[in-house]
Amino acid sequence: MQPIVIIGSGMAGYAAAREFRKLNPEQELLMICADDAANYAKPTLSNAYALKKAPEQIALGDAEKMTAQLNMKILNHTWVKGIQADAHELQLEHADGASSVQSYSKLVLAVGANAIRLAIAGNGSDDIRTVNSLNEYKIFRANLDQCQDKRVVILGAGLIGCEFANDLQNTGHQVTVVDLAPQPLGRLLPSHVASAFQQNLTESGIQFVLNTTVEKVLKNDDGTYSVSLANGQALTADAVLSAIGLQPNLSIAQDAGIQTSRGILTGADLSTNQSDIFALGDCAEVNGLLLPFVMPIMQQARALAKTLNGEATAVHYPAMPVAVKTPAAPLTVLPAPADVNVTWETEEFDDGMLSKAIDTEGTLRGFVLLGPTAAKQRLALTKLVPDLIPAAN
Incomplete structure (x- = not known):
């Protein structure tokens, strides 16, 4: 029998593997991922600084440890170049440039989402950081450690932007948050709560510049950045972080004839329109719901584990509140x-x-x-x- 293959080593991929192993210790499992396969919880990145967690302390285990812990083979630094759904095969490219074919009995897409990047003018735009992985966080932290005046401009007043703003403000940084929306957390909060939330964060020292966007980022000779806004305002920053949202990674699914909308479309059993292919996590749109939060991922992993083990199971979504990591509010x-x-x-x-x-x-x-x-x-x-x-x- 061919292995069950999981593409992706994020929280969703590891949660699916862990839940399946509780039910079936022996069935061959294979994880394939483009990164180093370190196991960590991505939500911890937005408050690690205030908790005095160095980047190297965030990972819970490397590929070797996770291989032993989950009795699972891991191919890291390996790219899936194509899915042949009818043949149940994957085309792989390895770090050394070699290619290979991998068969699967069932395939789990846990390919996550990519940080959205705005097209911003200026010779400093390439230095705008995103933090959507531990490796990106390491680069961002290295930038912060070199900041003399600790001035940080954050693009995006959504959940991640506000969490990072609070975390950095608590560690002595001067934070300015820019967003086109008229209020922070515009997709989550009614305006009267958003106003109170913003006031609390403002009282902690965070500055908000709303109803506008960044047009240009220029790198100055002293290593700082001049950030020009559409409203004519200019900001000076030692680091610029973009946190304007995530876009599910759909290309690998679309190329394989898997139906997508905002995410990879699945039914309540997390199955796609292609036989024996499932999706979960930030990439999955389950019964019309795209919920990139921890609790839905855990619910998905438990249900999918049962299905992969032969017991067809629909995911159950109870009411799942989201805790925003902003101690100032x-x-x-x-x-x-x-x-x-x-x-x-x-x-x-x-x-x-x-x-x-x-x-x-x-x-x-x-x-x-x-x-x-x-x-x-x-x-x-x-x-x-x-x-x-x-x-x-």
Whole structure:
């Protein structure tokens, strides 16, 4: 029997392997990845500085350790150049330039998402950093360690941008966040909560420049950067970080005739339209839902492990709140489904607020908890929200 092959060594790939090994210690498993296959949790990157975690302390295990731990062969620094779905074969290219063919019995796409990069003018634009992997984080940290005045401009006031802003502000950096949106966390928060959230971060020292975007980044002779904004404002920075979002990696799936939309399209069982090919993680759009967060990945991995082991299992999505790592403004968000009309009911506290998203039938469909007092209601409120994908009967 050919091995089960997992493409990708991120959180999703390792979670799928780990959950499958709990059920089946013997079936041959093969992981293929373009990087070094270090096992780490990507969400830890956005608050590692304040926690005094050096980049080399973040990885939980290298390829050798994970091979032994999961009884799994790992081909790192190896690229999948094509998928022959009918033949159940992969075309591989190795670090030494050699090519080979790998057969599979079942294939798991855990290929993640790439950082979106804006087309920005100027001779400093190539120095704009993204942090979507541990290797990129190592480069960014090395840049930060060389910053004399510790001035950092962050492009993007979304979840990752705000988390990095808070982390860097807590470590003595002067942070300015630029975003085209009128508020931070525009896709997650209603405007009245976003305003309070922004105020809390501003009081911690973070500066926001909203309703505009970066047009040009010039590198100065002293190694600093001049950042020109569309509103005419100019900023000086020692480092520039782009955190404007992620785009699922779809090319390998599309070339193999696998259906995609925003992500790789799967049913509730995580299967694609091609036989014996599955997808999970940041690349997977499951039943129309693209949820690049930790809890959905864990739910996917548990369900997929059972399916790969012969027990067809649909993923169950309960209500899954997202904790935003911004200590200056402690925040938990459970977004309401995008296709549901809701009204917001808000209760204010001395240290924050609780906002509930109520649909037309009076059902709680989401909530936002800002501050320590509101956070205490997380568990009770989560139980009241209907499942996103109900458990199978």
